[in-house]
Amino acid sequence: MGKQKEFTGIVTSDKMQKTVVVKTMHLTKHAKYSKTVRRYNKFKAHDEKGIAKLGDTVSIVETRPLSKDKRFMVQQVIKKAVSTHVPAPEEIV
Numbered sequence: 585m586g587k588q589k590e591f592t593g594i595v596t597s598d599k600m601q602k603t604v605v606v607k608t609m610h611l612t613k614h615a616k617y618s619k620t621v622r623r624y625n626k627f628k629a630h631d632e633k634g635i636a637k638l639g640d641t642v643s644i645v646e647t648r649p650l651s652k653d654k655r656f657m658v659q660q661v662i663k664k665a666v667s668t669h670v671p672a673p674e675e676i677v
Contacts, residue, residue: 589646595636603654604629604636606644629656639665
């Protein structure tokens with residue numbers, strides 16, 4: 585058996601039950617211009633305990649298929665997000 589893939593990324597959505605969407609970034613070289621460009625991937629990851637919240641930096645690890653497009657599991661929360669609460673206009677007054 586091969587080694588499990590591991591990625592680190594930022595949680596972009598936590599609106600599903602026990603599932604978060606994690607956006608990962610990697611650098612690659614452009615074929616024609618040889619410039620380093622950023623490439624992004626979004627993975628759905630299983631979060632059984634619901635510990636990952638919007639904006640958190642998490643580590644995800646590959647696992648068996650859990651649903652149609654969920655193949656990763658949240659391993660740990662590396663860094664908690666700063667408050668994502670945006671005050672409504674009524675709250676400012």
